Amino acid sequence: MSASPRIIVGVDGSPASEQALQWAIHYAEAVGGRVEAIAAWEYPAFYGWAGQSGAIAAAYNPEELAGKTLSETVTKVVGAAPAVQISESVMPGNAARVLLDAAEGAALVVVGSRGLGGFSGLLLGSVSRHLTEHAPCPVVVVREHHTA
Numbered sequence: 001m002s003a004s005p006r007i008i009v010g011v012d013g014s015p016a017s018e019q020a021l022q023w024a025i026h027y028a029e030a031v032g033g034r035v036e037a038i039a040a041w042e043y044p045a046f047y048g049w050a051g052q053s054g055a056i057a058a059a060y061n062p063e064e065l066a067g068k069t070l071s072e073t074v075t076k077v078v079g080a081a082p083a084v085q086i087s088e089s090v091m092p093g094n095a096a097r098v099l100l101d102a103a104e105g106a107a108l109v110v111v112g113s114r115g116l117g118g119f120s121g122l123l124l125g126s127v128s129r130h131l132t133e134h135a136p137c138p139v140v141v142v143r144e145h146h147t148a
Helices: 015-031 053-059 062-078 095-103 118-123 126-134
Strands: 006-010 034-041 086-092 108-112 139-142
Touching: 006 015, 006 095, 015 034, 015 062, 015 108, 015 139, 034 062, 034 095, 062 086, 086 095, 095 108, 095 126, 108 126, 126 139
Parallel strands: 006 034, 006 108, 034 086, 108 139
Antiparallel strands: none
């Protein structure tokens, strides 16, 4: 008997990533799979400039922020009783690299078409593009649906 399919989903708190998570959950339900929700974090480019690294590190904890965002997004999307097994991971590094590494051995990777602004915005659309070009498994890019 084979293990249940592992579906990787990138989560950054954006509406597109919320919809990607929802899509991944529905897919996992249909195929008897499990979802691994992953948030990546890295220090912004200005980290360490002008001797400010200590002050910035004390005031800004990207790993903590990514973990909180991931947790809140999963709770918002699935509620208290998820229909499938969902694990949450917060990983250091560039989102594209983190998701590519996680994709090894996965059945599918699901991402939103674009992420958040700010330092996450440095990846604006590049994560989904990079994954579609380099992932070792199929990739689904979920476009953000705008409701009026």
